[in-house]
Amino acid sequence: MKIKLSILLLASLAAWNLCASEKSRLIVLADMGNEPDEEQQMHHMLLNANEFDLEGLIAVTGKYLRVGPRPDLFWHLIEGYEKVYSNLQLHADGYPSPEYLRGIVASGQRGYGILSTGKHLTNSTGANLIIKAATNGDPRPIWLVVNAGSNTLAQAVISFQRQSTPEEFAAFLAKFRVFENGSQDNAGAWICANFPDIHWIRSNYQTYCYGGPGNGELGPNVWEPFESSSLGQHHWLLENVIANHGPFGNYYPLRQFTKGGVSFAEGGGTIPWLGLVNKGLFDINHPHWGGWSGRFSRQKLENFWSRHKDIKLDEMTYGTFKLYGEASDHWTNPEDGKVYNNDYAPIFRFRRAMWNNEKARNDWCYQPFESANHHPMAVLNGDAGDSILSMEVKPGESITLDASGSSDPDGDELVFYWWNYFEAGSYPRPLVLDKSSAKKTSFTVPSDAAGKEIHLVLEIHDVNEIANLYDYRRLVLTVSR
Structure with missing residues (x-):
């Protein structure tokens, strides 16, 4: 059953990716x-x-x-x-x-x-x-x-x-x-x-x-x-x-x-x-x-x-x-536990990644490739594009997501983090994930989520002494009625 579900999910993601990946x-x-x-x-x-x-x-x-x-x-x-x-x-x-x-x-x-x-x-x-x-x-x-x-x-x-x-x-x-x-x-x-x-x-x-x-x-x-x-x-x-x-x-x-x-x-x-x-x-x-x-x-x-x-x-x-x-x-800032509940939080939650990106790109101005850090590639269920993904799901359905195909051009170790962007969707309660810091995660679509939209984000970063660099794949789940 899991194999069949993964195949169907991959087909759904790939179909969306074909029409949404461009600058x-x-x-x-x-x-x-x-x-x-x-x-x-x-x-x-x-x-x-x-x-x-x-x-x-x-x-x-x-x-x-x-x-x-x-x-x-x-x-x-x-x-x-x-x-x-x-x-x-x-x-x-x-x-x-x-x-x-x-x-x-x-x-x-x-x-x-x-x-x-x-x-x-x-x-x-x-x-x-x-x-x-x-x-x-x-x-x-x-x-x-x-x-x-x-x-x-x-x-x-x-x-x-x-x-x-x-x-x-x-x-x-x-x-x-x-x-x-x-x-x-x-x-x-x-x-x-x-x-x-x-x-x-x-x-x-x-x-x-x-x-x-x-x-x-x-x-x-x-x-x-x-x-x-x-x-x-x-x-x-x-x-x-x-x-x-x-x-x-x-x-x-x-x-x-x-x-x-x-x-x-x-x-x-x-x-x-x-x-x-x-x-x-x-x-x-x-x-x-x-x-x-x-x-x-x-x-x-x-x-x-x-x-x-x-x-x-x-x-x-x-x-x-x-x-x-x-x-x-x-x-909640994972580094110091401080809670932000305001209009600044939509930026603050990404600030570490933003500043690291600026630091790394300034190195690109003068360093050779092997002496600089470069962004990893987040791959979701085999989809190696860089677009937002979407799929339709049913209430009560079990979903497994796999980011093990993700890679880093410098060969750096990767850290995985799955999270529900609760505010971006329309379902009024946070999604419960089986694992949030592994290559794979799974969850059950809430039984009361019919007609709602749920946003799940795969966030990865490399581990590099220059600056950890990030990549993301957003998955938008539309729950059928």
């Missing part, structure tokens, strides 16, 4: 030059750029940079990236060439907010880039990260509506999966109020949780052996990113205040794109599933305001608008 498209809007965190975030992103299809780097304005986008700072970072590009290729396939990256740099609207948009204005090169990406025939949606103001996207929407049929415009809006970091101008809510069909995520707090969310609240310390403070993060970055890591490290600025002191690492612009690194965990179409880019509401929320008082005042004049807002997780 996501990414466009980033950033207020380059506002402060050093934007350059930190983009430096970090370029080291992960083999994991997604980067289609636009648009310098824009926002609350903290009211006029004058700085595309030259993207070019500056690409200059540094070019110096390590050949070495990065020793460690992973798929890194974009420096020439390609220079070709996707653009400038957004010159002024601030919705007043710098309109039918009477000529489109910025950034607005035109967005229109071109959304209409080039690529069937995949676009993960559009707004790490500043949204008015360049607003201009693209206004402009394309003028030149398209209603059907064409609906298809245009349907292309976007927007992640708005911190709602940094008044254009985001304006778009949501006037074009309610757009898929829009707003993060007021999770977006800051790579290193924050603030200097007084930093969450789990994964930058040991340095102290649990912004200064400790500063020293970690000096050791693991900037010093003795090849020429690109010299392009990573420190986030220091003009009057002295340092702030937490990378501000709010890393989390929005970071989820795309793990295709087996994060899905851009389901913001409530969670992953390295956070977890958000299952349904759109009404008038989920900006955290900035001046922007909220503008938003209150738009009437009703709806978007996906932040959701909370309940998570």
Whole structure:
């Protein structure tokens, strides 16, 4: 019976994998030059750029940079990236060439907010880039990260509506999966109020949780052996990113205040794109599933305001608008037993893996393959892809899952962990697993779970003195009625 079940399960997983394994498209809007965190975030992103299809780097304005986008700072970072590009290729396939990256740099609207948009204005090169990406025939949606103001996207929407049929415009809006970091101008809510069909995520707090969310609240310390403070993060970055890591490290600025002191690492612009690194965990179409880019509401929320008082005042004049807002997780840190039950937990639970990933990839800038660490491959019931898997099950059914086919390119020992992402599903009680830290696990589908969805995550990491690296496979169980 177990053999038959395993065969059926493998067939189900493989069928899903065939239609769900591909890179996501990414466009980033950033207020380059506002402060050093934007350059930190983009430096970090370029080291992960083999994991997604980067289609636009648009310098824009926002609350903290009211006029004058700085595309030259993207070019500056690409200059540094070019110096390590050949070495990065020793460690992973798929890194974009420096020439390609220079070709996707653009400038957004010159002024601030919705007043710098309109039918009477000529489109910025950034607005035109967005229109071109959304209409080039690529069937995949676009993960559009707004790490500043949204008015360049607003201009693209206004402009394309003028030149398209209603059907064409609906298809245009349907292309976007927007992640708005911190709602940094008044254009985001304006778009949501006037074009309610757009898929829009707003993060007021999770977006800051790579290193924050603030200097007084930093969450789990994964930058040991340095102290649990912004200064400790500063020293970690000096050791693991900037010093003795090849020429690109010299392009990573420190986030220091003009009057002295340092702030937490990378501000709010890393989390929005970071989820795309793990295709087996994060899905851009389901913001409530969670992953390295956070977890958000299952349904759109009404008038989920900006955290900035001046922007909220503008938003209150738009009437009703709806978007996906932040959701909370309940998570116990296995390293110190501290319990988190808040909006930060969806990021904190993955923070160790995130920081280890950054550390390892900076080594790729200068080390040969044999002197660096590389990510393991999580294999679930023989499926060696990197997509999220799905299967239909029945109440009371016994399921066995096997990750023994997982491997590590460096030959490192692997550690296995199976866990139920309780908040991502719709079944109201945790799933009981037979074993949580073995290569194989089994469980019985709860008898009262008919019509519900249950999320199970296979998490593996290697054991390596440089930094343990992680891989994931999410299995979505749909329980029949």
